[in-house]
Amino acid sequence: MPEFTSRRGLLFGAAAVSAGAVLTGCTSNESKDDNSSEDNKQAVADDKPGKEVTIGFAGPQADHGWLNAINDNAKERAKKYKDVTLEATEGSNDTAAQIGQVETLINKKVDVLVILPADGKALTQVGLKAMKAGIPVVNLDRIFASAQAYRCWIGGDNYGMGLNAGHYIGEKLKGKKGAKVVELAGLDNLELTKQRTKGFDDALKNYPNIEKVARQAAEFTVESGQSKMSQLLQAQKNFDALWNHDDDQGVGALRAIKQAGRDDFMMVGGAGALSAFQEIKQDRGVLKATVLYPPTMAASAIDLARALGQGKGISGMAEFEIPASLTLYSAVVDKENVDQYMSTGFK
Amino acid sequence: MTQPASPARPVTEKSPPADGDKSPWRSLAARADVRTLSLLGVLAALVVIGGVTEPDAFLDTDNLQLILTQASVIGVVTVGMTFVIISGGIDLSVGAIVALASVWATTVATQDYGFAGILFTAVVVGLGCGLVNGLLIAYGGMVPFIATLAMLASGRGLALEITDGKTQMVTVDGVLKLGERDSYILGIPPLVMVFAAVTVVGWLLLNRTTFGRRSVAVGGNAEAARLAGIDVRRQRLYLYLLSGLCCGIAAFLLIILSGSGQNTNGNLYELDAIAAAIIGGTLLSGGRGTITGSVLGVLIFTTITNIFALNNLETAVQQIAKGAIIVAAVLVQRRTATT
Numbered sequence: 001m002p003e004f005t006s007r008r009g010l011l012f013g014a015a016a017v018s019a020g021a022v023l024t025g026c027t028s029n030e031s032k033d034d035n036s037s038e039d040n041k042q043a044v045a046d047d048k049p050g051k052e053v054t055i056g057f058a059g060p061q062a063d064h065g066w067l068n069a070i071n072d073n074a075k076e077r078a079k080k081y082k083d084v085t086l087e088a089t090e091g092s093n094d095t096a097a098q099i100g101q102v103e104t105l106i107n108k109k110v111d112v113l114v115i116l117p118a119d120g121k122a123l124t125q126v127g128l129k130a131m132k133a134g135i136p137v138v139n140l141d142r143i144f145a146s147a148q149a150y151r152c153w154i155g156g157d158n159y160g161m162g163l164n165a166g167h168y169i170g171e172k173l174k175g176k177k178g179a180k181v182v183e184l185a186g187l188d189n190l191e192l193t194k195q196r197t198k199g200f201d202d203a204l205k206n207y208p209n210i211e212k213v214a215r216q217a218a219e220f221t222v223e224s225g226q227s228k229m230s231q232l233l234q235a236q237k238n239f240d241a242l243w244n245h246d247d248d249q250g251v252g253a254l255r256a257i258k259q260a261g262r263d264d265f266m267m268v269g270g271a272g273a274l275s276a277f278q279e280i281k282q283d284r285g286v287l288k289a290t291v292l293y294p295p296t297m298a299a300s301a302i303d304l305a306r307a308l309g310q311g312k313g314i315s316g317m318a319e320f321e322i323p324a325s326l327t328l329y330s331a332v333v334d335k336e337n338v339d340q341y342m343s344t345g346f347k
Numbered sequence: 348m349t350q351p352a353s354p355a356r357p358v359t360e361k362s363p364p365a366d367g368d369k370s371p372w373r374s375l376a377a378r379a380d381v382r383t384l385s386l387l388g389v390l391a392a393l394v395v396i397g398g399v400t401e402p403d404a405f406l407d408t409d410n411l412q413l414i415l416t417q418a419s420v421i422g423v424v425t426v427g428m429t430f431v432i433i434s435g436g437i438d439l440s441v442g443a444i445v446a447l448a449s450v451w452a453t454t455v456a457t458q459d460y461g462f463a464g465i466l467f468t469a470v471v472v473g474l475g476c477g478l479v480n481g482l483l484i485a486y487g488g489m490v491p492f493i494a495t496l497a498m499l500a501s502g503r504g505l506a507l508e509i510t511d512g513k514t515q516m517v518t519v520d521g522v523l524k525l526g527e528r529d530s531y532i533l534g535i536p537p538l539v540m541v542f543a544a545v546t547v548v549g550w551l552l553l554n555r556t557t558f559g560r561r562s563v564a565v566g567g568n569a570e571a572a573r574l575a576g577i578d579v580r581r582q583r584l585y586l587y588l589l590s591g592l593c594c595g596i597a598a599f600l601l602i603i604l605s606g607s608g609q610n611t612n613g614n615l616y617e618l619d620a621i622a623a624a625i626i627g628g629t630l631l632s633g634g635r636g637t638i639t640g641s642v643l644g645v646l647i648f649t650t651i652t653n654i655f656a657l658n659n660l661e662t663a664v665q666q667i668a669k670g671a672i673i674v675a676a677v678l679v680q681r682r683t684a685t686t
Contacts, residue, residue, distance in 0.1 A: 061507070063610065068512040188662035217662045221611040222514055226604060227417055231656035234413055235404045248609075251514055255606045259527055260409075275516065347513040 044315040045307035053309030056105035069295035069346030077299035112305040116140040158195035166203025180239040188217035225252025247273035274345030289334035418649040419542035427593025428620040435566035435633025436491040443502030445613030448472040448598035453608030470595040477591015481584035506610035566633030
């Protein structure tokens with residue numbers, strides 16, 4: 001480095017810096033990707049075929065729409081890559097059966113495992129076993145009890161779902177005095193339901209004009225949604241907004257709302273079902289928005305597994321390795337942005 | 348647990364007394380009435396509780412319609428279940444049959460045939476499952492618990508296979524309309540009418556026909572019934588067919604109510620239906636039971652759920668209270684029936 005910087009040099013430097021600032025400001029995230037990968041000369045996973053990777057995939061039985069979408073997302077993503085072979089097991093809700101399936105995949109010596117456990121705690125041991133056998137595990141959504149049982153965890157944000165639903169409703173009801181909100185929760189003996197409710201309550205604390213007047217729990221099924229919602233409507237003759245945790249049970253809730261002939265409030269859903277997206281787009285009923293719990297996380301898990309198998313990082317990040325943990329954002333989908341999300345909606 | 352019925356155990360108020368002695372038979376008839384009265388008492392107590400805690404929301408016609416509508420689906424299932432239990436059997440597959448019938452009847456292919464197609468498929472699938480249950484139990488010599496447990500497993504599996512875990516939306520207007528306010532006749536929802544009709548037919552069948560008397564006889568003592576010239580096996584086949592038919596009708600009602608078919612439908616119906624029948628005074632070991640009691644059992648359950656929801660109770664509290672109320676209802680009924 002020269003001890004004195006010439007005036008011209010100074011001017012030039014300043015100009016370059018400001019030009020750089022302007023440039024980065026303008027191009028925002030689009031150009032960032034290219035820059036970081038070049039700067040670090042780091043190997044990042046991209047669409048180009050690389051080393052062949054066999055990914056073992058074990059998920060629970062796809063007995064409802066969201067889990068079904070998880071399987072579809074994983075399979076379609078794997079098909080996209082010529083260098084990826086997917087060994088998917090038949091989904092099972094039985095812990096013992098799923099442990100057996102994962103052990104089979106370990107014995108087959110797959111390169112990477114993607115596991116969505118039927119029960120996170122119960123499958124921790126087999127996750128550990130895989131890691132000890134040198135097979136990196138991508139833990140999808142339902143988290144293992146030990147961080148040693150996975151190389152990377154990727155999943156949704158239940159607390160954030162409640163938070164974002166609460167904020168969306170809060171903003172819509174801003175300035176309305178004595179506003180009343182009703183919550184139709186999911187299966188109450190699941191921890192995720194508690195987290196969603198906590199997030200929702202925490203968000204509503206920011207809006208002192210809003211009071212949550214009722215909360216009932218359905219069971220993620222259409223039938224229970226219809227039943228609980230019809231009783232909530234009977235109990236609350238007057239409220240301004242409803243948050244329903246799950247779009248599957250939301251089908252039943254919407255049915256109950258129609259049967260009761262009510263349209264005096266706005267409804268926000270959860271999860272991101274295709275039927276909910278369509279309802280939001282048509283904008284004819286009470287359903288105005290839904291908060292995502294994106295099943296596309298399974299596709300991302302395949303991406304991560306492939307990067308792991310090829311020993312690469314992921315583009316857009318400076319690190320040489322993929323992260324240890326990725327919590328996905330629960331975006332709010334309403335009429336404004338529904339088209340963008342339509343293709344991710346599950347049936 | 349109740350003890351198995353001994354041959355000497357009196358069967359129902361309608362069965363002819365075995366020993367020809369008139370006086371115990373008469374007191375039995377009085378007892379059966381007391382049993383029904385005590386159930387009505389429990390229901391009345393619930394209405395008072397509901398009326399006091401939530402006077403505005405509980406005591407209005409909308410809520411009465413709501414309770415009866417919610418009771419319809421499980422009520423129809425319970426009528427069929429009552430017959431099976433009276434005959435000494437059990438049907439654990441009712442929830443699975445409702446699920447299977449409701450998804451089979453709402454596939455795109457079925458919906459192409461419109462209202463009639465959906466109704467026909469639901470009923471035929473219900474009957475078909477009942478037929479398999481009946482054949483396995485009556486002619487295959489399988490224990491009802493095992494045969495219907497197998498039906499539960501494979502029925503749910505097949506329902507999942509058909510739907511792929513997806514919710515099948517009903518697009519047939521005629522079906523959807525039946526679940527909406529416009530089609531109430533004199534304030535009575537069509538679902539409730541079907542429930543009432545099934546109840547009346549069930550009552551007549553049990554109390555006024557040889558079919559009913561045979562069912563009771565088979566449940567009281569199958570060997571004695573056989574010696575008395577009843578074709579016990581055929582009777583059993585008919586009973587599981589009847590239960591399947593009720594499930595098919597219930598599935599159609601559920602399709603109307605929820606506007607969709609889903610493989611998770613009818614979750615734990617088997618337990619709800621058995622519990623309602625037992626609360627209603629049906630003997631789990633067979634030989635005794637009434638349709639009136641079972642229907643009151645269903646109404647008690649539905650009213651409890653309704654009061655809980657209107658009072659916005661937490662799920663945990665609801666479950667604890669529900670258990671306590673079941674025990675209390677059975678104890679009250681026992682006491683009044685034995686004194």
